[in-house]
Amino acid sequence: MHNNPSDLIVVDQLSKYYRVANKQPGFKGTLKHFFDRKTYDVPAVTDISFKISPGEVVGFLGANGAGKTTLLKMMCGLIHPSTGLVDVGGFSPQRRQTAFLKEITLVMGQKQQLIWDLPPMDSLYVNAAVYGLSDHEAKVRINELAEMLELGEELTRPVRKLSLGQRMKSEILAALLHKPSVLFLDEPTLGLDVNAQARVRSFLSEYNKRTGATILLTSHYMADITALCPRVICIHKGKLFYDGDLDSLANSLSPSREVKVELKNQCANEQFEKYGEIQDLNDRFVCLLVSRDKLTDVVSNLLTDFDIIDLEISDPPIDQLIGELFIKGEVN
Numbered sequence: 273m274h275n276n277p278s279d280l281i282v283v284d285q286l287s288k289y290y291r292v293a294n295k296q297p298g299f300k301g302t303l304k305h306f307f308d309r310k311t312y313d314v315p316a317v318t319d320i321s322f323k324i325s326p327g328e329v330v331g332f333l334g335a336n337g338a339g340k341t342t343l344l345k346m347m348c349g350l351i352h353p354s355t356g357l358v359d360v361g362g363f364s365p366q367r368r369q370t371a372f373l374k375e376i377t378l379v380m381g382q383k384q385q386l387i388w389d390l391p392p393m394d395s396l397y398v399n400a401a402v403y404g405l406s407d408h409e410a411k412v413r414i415n416e417l418a419e420m421l422e423l424g425e426e427l428t429r430p431v432r433k434l435s436l437g438q439r440m441k442s443e444i445l446a447a448l449l450h451k452p453s454v455l456f457l458d459e460p461t462l463g464l465d466v467n468a469q470a471r472v473r474s475f476l477s478e479y480n481k482r483t484g485a486t487i488l489l490t491s492h493y494m495a496d497i498t499a500l501c502p503r504v505i506c507i508h509k510g511k512l513f514y515d516g517d518l519d520s521l522a523n524s525l526s527p528s529r530e531v532k533v534e535l536k537n538q539c540a541n542e543q544f545e546k547y548g549e550i551q552d553l554n555d556r557f558v559c560l561l562v563s564r565d566k567l568t569d570v571v572s573n574l575l576t577d578f579d580i581i582d583l584e585i586s587d588p589p590i591d592q593l594i595g596e597l598f599i600k601g602e603v604n
């Protein structure tokens with residue numbers, strides 16, 4: 273793969289297999305395994321390639337177990353690829369060089385780095401010292417981020433006394449103290465209520481605009497993806513099946529469009545069956561799923577055949593499409 277100087281991250285034919293022990297349960301199984309160790313490989317990521325430019329915000333989508341976290345961990349250098357290459361800003365992540373670690377950060381929604389019994393502020397000054405920031409630099413940086421994250425006296429209360437949202441915002445503050453230019457965020461809004469999710473989202477968007485940081489994010493909340501990520505990379509069973517803009521994802525996932533019609537008079541179900549798949553029929557409203565190639569004919573026939581007050585054509589909601597994809601667990 274030829275590297276363009278404008279590529280910040282290059283992932284080239286990356287694969288990861290986890291070696292897992294094949295051990296029978298119980299003491300007998302443990303004993304047998306001790307003398308005759310059997311293992312098998314779990315493929316988590318298979319032959320994935322993509323490039324990311326500086327300042328991009330990219331969302332990784334996929335069902336549970338698709339391989340998103342494994343991919344992020346390889347880009348951070350936490351685990352080594354089985355085959356293939358990762359380059360982040362000219363560094364090989366797995367070497368974990370200090371200059372590389374100063375450029376990146378990893379936030380995992382289900383893990384925390386702040387010390388439970390201490391106020392976040394104490395941990396923040398420890399982190400600042402680790403990254404070689406003076407007390408003055410740390411103070412300026414903490415104040416700047418605290419203001420953006422709307423954190424105040426919470427930073428002086430023990431972590432265990434904070435709400436989940438306050439804790440997550442403090443975690444993000446801690447992760448950004450050293451001014452990383454690449455942010456790897458694994459489910460950063462996990463478990464937060466709708467308002468707290470929205471605050472984290474608007475912070476990330478603002479941070480990206482102000483600093484030009486590159487953000488790679490996984491989330492099961494489609495609202496995170498639609499609000500933040502113009503580009504999405506979809507992974508299914510370890511393989512990449514879509515890399516492109518979010519808007520075009522709907523086209524590739526569904527060859528149909530939604531036609532919503534408001535009628536003058538109530539009509540029966542059977543009257544609409546020939547036009548498309550009925551999604552909803554309620555009093556004088558009907559929502560049909562119509563394949564794109566038949567759209568013009570169907571709309572013109574509907575207008576001729578019925579008394580119509582209003583007609584609207586739209587893509588099926590992206591979260592519905594992706595939800596269905598996750599539930600079905602299959603990709604065309």
Ligand SMILES: Nc1ncnc2c1ncn2[C@@H]1O[C@H](COP(=O)(O)OP(=O)(O)OP(=O)(O)O)[C@@H](O)[C@H]1O
Nearest residue numbers: 290292314316334335336337338339340341342343
């Ligand atoms: N340490 C490990 N040892 C063995 N198998 C693992 C390990 N970590 C992950 N796996 C397996 O690798 C596959 C990908 O897991 P991964 O955590 O990357 O998925 P994910 O897309 O992040 O899922 P989720 O959305 O549930 O976090 C899964 O089948 C998982 O069981």
